[in-house]
Amino acid sequence: xxxxxxxxxxxxxxxxxxxxxxxxxxxxxxxxxxxxxxxxxxxxxxxxxxxxxxxxxxxxxxxxxxxxxxxxxxxxxxxxxxxxxxxxxxxxxxxxxxxxxxxxxxxxxxxxxxxxxxxxxxxxxxxxxxxxxxxxxxxxxxxxxxxxxxxxxxxxxxxxxxxxxxxxxxxxxxxxxxxxxxxxxxxxxxx
Amino acid sequence: xxxxxxxxxxxxxxxxxxxxxxxxxxxxxxxxxxxxxxxxxxxxxxxxxxxxxxxxxxxxxxxxxxxxxxxxxxxxxxxxxxxxxxxxxxxxxxxxxxxxxxxxxxxxxxxxxxxxxxxxxxxxxxxxxxxxxxxxxxxxxxxxxxxxxxxxxxxxxxxxxxxxxxxxxxxxxxxxxxxxxxxxxxxxxxxxxxxxxxxxxxxxxxxxxxxxxxxxxxxxxxxxxxxxxxxxxxxxxxxxxxxxxxxxxxxxxxxxxxxxxxxxxxxxxxxxxxxxxxxxxxxxxxxxxxxxxxxxxxxxxxxxxxxxxxxxxxxxxxxxxxxxxxxxxxxxxxxxxxxxxxxxxxxxxxxxxxxxxxxxxxxxxxxxxxxxxxxxxxxxxxxxxxxxxxxxxxxxxxxxxxxxxxxxxxxxxxxxxxxxxxxxxxxxxxxxxxxxxxxxxxxxxxxxxxxxxxxxxxxxxxxxxxxxxxxxxxxxxxxxxxxxxxxxxxxxxxxxxxxxxxxxxxxxxxxxxxxxxxxxxxxxxxxxxxxxxxxxxxxxxxxxxxxxxxxxxxxxxxxxxxxxxxxxxxxxxxxxxxxxxxxxxxxxxxxxxxxxxxxxxxxxxxxxxxx
Numbered sequence: 001x002x003x004x005x006x007x008x009x010x011x012x013x014x015x016x017x018x019x020x021x022x023x024x025x026x027x028x029x030x031x032x033x034x035x036x037x038x039x040x041x042x043x044x045x046x047x048x049x050x051x052x053x054x055x056x057x058x059x060x061x062x063x064x065x066x067x068x069x070x071x072x073x074x075x076x077x078x079x080x081x082x083x084x085x086x087x088x089x090x091x092x093x094x095x096x097x098x099x100x101x102x103x104x105x106x107x108x109x110x111x112x113x114x115x116x117x118x119x120x121x122x123x124x125x126x127x128x129x130x131x132x133x134x135x136x137x138x139x140x141x142x143x144x145x146x147x148x149x150x151x152x153x154x155x156x157x158x159x160x161x162x163x164x165x166x167x168x169x170x171x172x173x174x175x176x177x178x179x180x181x182x183x184x185x186x187x188x189x190x191x
Numbered sequence: 192x193x194x195x196x197x198x199x200x201x202x203x204x205x206x207x208x209x210x211x212x213x214x215x216x217x218x219x220x221x222x223x224x225x226x227x228x229x230x231x232x233x234x235x236x237x238x239x240x241x242x243x244x245x246x247x248x249x250x251x252x253x254x255x256x257x258x259x260x261x262x263x264x265x266x267x268x269x270x271x272x273x274x275x276x277x278x279x280x281x282x283x284x285x286x287x288x289x290x291x292x293x294x295x296x297x298x299x300x301x302x303x304x305x306x307x308x309x310x311x312x313x314x315x316x317x318x319x320x321x322x323x324x325x326x327x328x329x330x331x332x333x334x335x336x337x338x339x340x341x342x343x344x345x346x347x348x349x350x351x352x353x354x355x356x357x358x359x360x361x362x363x364x365x366x367x368x369x370x371x372x373x374x375x376x377x378x379x380x381x382x383x384x385x386x387x388x389x390x391x392x393x394x395x396x397x398x399x400x401x402x403x404x405x406x407x408x409x410x411x412x413x414x415x416x417x418x419x420x421x422x423x424x425x426x427x428x429x430x431x432x433x434x435x436x437x438x439x440x441x442x443x444x445x446x447x448x449x450x451x452x453x454x455x456x457x458x459x460x461x462x463x464x465x466x467x468x469x470x471x472x473x474x475x476x477x478x479x480x481x482x483x484x485x486x487x488x489x490x491x492x493x494x495x496x497x498x499x500x501x502x503x504x505x506x507x508x509x510x511x512x513x514x515x516x517x518x519x520x521x522x523x524x525x526x527x528x529x530x531x532x533x534x535x536x537x538x539x540x541x542x543x544x545x546x547x548x549x550x551x552x553x554x555x556x557x558x559x560x561x562x563x564x565x566x567x568x569x570x571x572x573x574x575x576x577x578x579x580x581x582x583x584x585x586x587x588x589x590x591x592x593x594x595x596x597x598x599x600x601x602x603x604x605x606x607x608x609x610x611x612x613x614x615x616x617x618x619x620x621x622x623x624x625x626x627x628x629x630x631x632x633x634x635x636x637x638x639x640x641x642x643x644x645x646x647x648x649x650x651x652x653x654x655x656x657x658x659x660x661x662x663x664x665x666x667x668x669x670x671x672x673x674x675x676x677x678x679x680x681x682x683x684x685x686x687x688x689x690x691x692x693x694x695x696x697x698x699x700x701x702x703x704x705x706x707x708x709x710x711x712x713x714x715x716x717x718x719x720x721x722x723x724x725x726x727x728x729x730x731x732x733x734x735x736x737x738x739x740x741x742x743x744x745x746x747x748x749x750x751x752x753x754x755x756x757x758x759x760x761x762x763x764x765x766x767x768x769x770x771x772x773x774x775x776x777x778x779x780x781x782x783x784x785x786x787x788x789x790x791x792x793x794x795x796x797x798x799x800x801x802x
Binding site for chain 1: 307309310311312367393395421448504527528530552576577578580581582609634636638693694718719
């Protein structure tokens, strides 16, 4: 499950990434690919990338030195995989957020990284608090229920769950609140 | 963190004398001992006892190897009294030969795969299995106490057999091993009641979701050292806490990244006698509901005996100052998994006056290295790893950092340095400033990079190192190097035992210089260098005196490899192909050859051809 999330993250970032390199070279991509495969069971993934790389690496004195050479620089995969990266914090640690529901006596905590999309999250919340959330419409928000799922984002604003793309939601959500009744109506309108 | 233990190979005659010993022992009259040959069994018996009582004090294996060559009697008695055996290449002999020669072994150090296998230059499942060793020793050495394995494939079954076969087992050390999981560890923890040392270092341990910490027996343990920082699985912290409390002899504890800072804090409060601590994640759990943060510095302050600190796997830099109370005592500090900036680093290192071993990432920059140089006058070993291990990465450290270190740390003995920019001048300076250097490993990550100031090859720099560092035994070279660099190595590198070469040299002459000039060379590993058949043939007088030779992506022909194999029957010549099994391939992909007393191994996988 985590794997898919991670790959999505990489895929999204790739589009905005600035890289140096000859046009058409995949060097950054190779490094990324290696990074992804390194994060899993080392043995399985690497032979695939090895094949790609070995065939280019053989032309010893060839001009494009950008293709990653197998095993160079000589750093053990164990060490490569375990160096703290900037992305490390969100990867694999779980993103736990508190969930409250109006009228319910206890708070709950959930790990957002466990879900891949809104429908999964909603289903889980519905099970957890024994309610149903109605249907989401882009303009009008949630219809057919008194309950409206909202969240507080990094800037401290209260937003309607579902308005932003899933990945953006996961990275900006600080806590969830399932609102009930009239208060909910106010947020139902599109921003 | 241990460097390869270097051993001296048995002198060349050893192979022959080994073969001679296979004949049944001669009658006492014919043995060459000091008593006159008219005496019968009685003096021999006495002599044997006397010898035994004397030889048992010999600990160094070089001394023991020498003693065993004096005469047959000494050979026999030495074999009876050797309690620790070191085997640098598990395929140099069979387990049966070990148990026949040495009868009372209590400790085994065994090394398996060649080092270049760490860098994916060899397909997995090449070999080096522990299974035949443990099954043979289970019958021969029921009193076995210690096993120390490096780059060996160990299965859970092997661990179970070990745990069940050796009731007095005390020390298990697995370095860069694989093939086992937490279930195997659980059996060892549970069955080895006398266990003092369980050190899992840089090994791949599969998560079988077994709570192995809870498998230690309930009563007071003998544990002195527990290292599991490489185990990528959550652990039962309550069980760990209880284990630490009932382990009064525990001095070394290396936690994995699933242990948070608060948990370390609690452990420290319960175990102030620790001398070596691997701190786990060094991350404060933000999600915890606690009002007040624990006083981490106080916990460290209470640990007056801590001299070795490592871990910091997911470091939250704002908590780093908590270690300040122990810094003045530290002799060893490993920051090599933590991305620390110079600003965070300098206040810490400024207090580490006694530091002798320092590992870090290049994120501390030249500035950080200058701080090390200014404070750590006792430094013996420095390792700087790349935060971004790619050829075209930034490279925040350079010749400036290395030069500063050489000027400030005159007692330096061992260097491993990854960088992107280097100069000959800095190497020359180091060669003069640090005469105690025994290990010098420089990795300029961009291949074929020259001196970035002069544009010249790095020949003079490495030349100075081999010439002026008279104690140098291990060398790894990089950057743009011509045959001249190798000429220097051959001329001056008289004590070199281990040499690593990558993307270097111009012609066969380079390798010839080394093979003809370095009489102590034991371990030679070369990749992607233009050395061919002429070079390989030029070393044939050396190969029986070496532990191994590795050459990959060079210019060796199959024909030449076959010639060598034919000419040297006690040499196992392995050719490891790659996946595109091209019959018409001009050059051999990988050559790995080593001396062996028991011929080619029987467990070679399909991709290995033994010539």
